[in-house]
Amino acid sequence: MAEAKLPPKREEKAPPREYYEKVSKESREALIGAVPSMTVGIIAAVLLWLFGNLIFIPISQGIEWYGYPLPQILTFMILVGLAIFVVRILADVRRAVDSLAGLAACEIGAPFDVTPAEVGHYKTALNGILYVVVVSLAFLLFSEYLARIHPALSGVVLMAIVAWAIYQIWRAVKAVSEEIRRYSAEWAGKALE
Amino acid sequence: MGWKSVRVGLRRDGVVLVRLSIKIAVLSAILAADLSFFLFFKTHFPQAYELIFQKMPWPDDFEKTFAVIIGLVTALLTSFSMVHIMVKHLLKSIQRG
Numbered sequence: 001m002a003e004a005k006l007p008p009k010r011e012e013k014a015p016p017r018e019y020y021e022k023v024s025k026e027s028r029e030a031l032i033g034a035v036p037s038m039t040v041g042i043i044a045a046v047l048l049w050l051f052g053n054l055i056f057i058p059i060s061q062g063i064e065w066y067g068y069p070l071p072q073i074l075t076f077m078i079l080v081g082l083a084i085f086v087v088r089i090l091a092d093v094r095r096a097v098d099s100l101a102g103l104a105a106c107e108i109g110a111p112f113d114v115t116p117a118e119v120g121h122y123k124t125a126l127n128g129i130l131y132v133v134v135v136s137l138a139f140l141l142f143s144e145y146l147a148r149i150h151p152a153l154s155g156v157v158l159m160a161i162v163a164w165a166i167y168q169i170w171r172a173v174k175a176v177s178e179e180i181r182r183y184s185a186e187w188a189g190k191a192l193e
Numbered sequence: 194m195g196w197k198s199v200r201v202g203l204r205r206d207g208v209v210l211v212r213l214s215i216k217i218a219v220l221s222a223i224l225a226a227d228l229s230f231f232l233f234f235k236t237h238f239p240q241a242y243e244l245i246f247q248k249m250p251w252p253d254d255f256e257k258t259f260a261v262i263i264g265l266v267t268a269l270l271t272s273f274s275m276v277h278i279m280v281k282h283l284l285k286s287i288q289r290g
Contacts, residue, residue: 032288036280043276048269056265059231065258073258074265081269 020106023119027102030095038092045085049141052078072148079145086138093134097126118182121175128172132165213282217275224271231264 052074060070101122108122139161146154234242246256 032284036284040273040277040280044269044273047272047276051265051268051272055228055231055268056261059235060257060261063254063257063261065254070258070261074261077262077265
C-alpha cells in the first residue's frame, strides 16, 4: 500500500511577534485615518451629483455661453469634479483595504502567525472585491453625464468596466484559493502526523 | 485631575462647540440663500429673477452663466465644508472617547 504523502511544510518562516503587532497597530491607525476621509469624499461626490443633476443643469437649460450650451459646459465641469472625488475615494479605499487586509490576516490566522504573503493575499482579494463595488457605484454617478456627452460613451465605459471587473474577481478568487490551499495543506499535515 | 482643570476642560469644550455651531450656522445660511435664489426665485418669481439679470449692464446669457457656475461652486463649497467640519469633530470626539 502506498504511503500517504505529507503535504510540503510551510517554507516561509513565521515572522516574530513584533511583525504581528506592527501589522495590527499600523492597520488600525491607517483605518482610523482612511474612513473619515472616504466618508467626506463620498458625501461630496453625492452632493455634487445631486446639486448638478437636480438644480443647476435644469436651471441652465436654454442659456448659451458664446454659442456653447451651458448644460454641456456644466456637465463637463461636474464630470471633472466627480472624477477628482472618485480618484480620492479610490485612494482612500486602497488605504482602508490595505489596513483591513492586515487586520483580517491578524484576526483570521493563528495568533502571532502572520506572513507577508498572507497579508498580500488578503489585500489582493479585498482590493479586487471592493474596487469592483466602488467602480460600479462610481459608474452610476457618471453614466448619465457620459450619455449626455455621447449616447454610446456610457455603453463603451460599461463594457470596459465589466471586462476589468471579471479580471479583478478572478484575481480575488485566485488569492483566496491560495489561502484555502495553504490552510488545508497545514491541517492535512497536522492530521497525518 | 482636579475640579478646576475639569471645569476649564468643560469650558474649552463648550467654546469649541459654540464656535462649531456658529460656523455650521453661517455655512447653512449661505447654502440656503444660494439654493433659494435659484430654486425659489426661478420657480415662484421668474419675473423678479429675470429682472435682476436685466438690470445689470452685461448680456443676460453671460451673467446667467456666471451666476449658475458661481451658484454651483458656492453650494458645493459650503456643503463640503459643513461635512468636513462635522466629520472632523466626530473623529476628534471618538478619539477622545
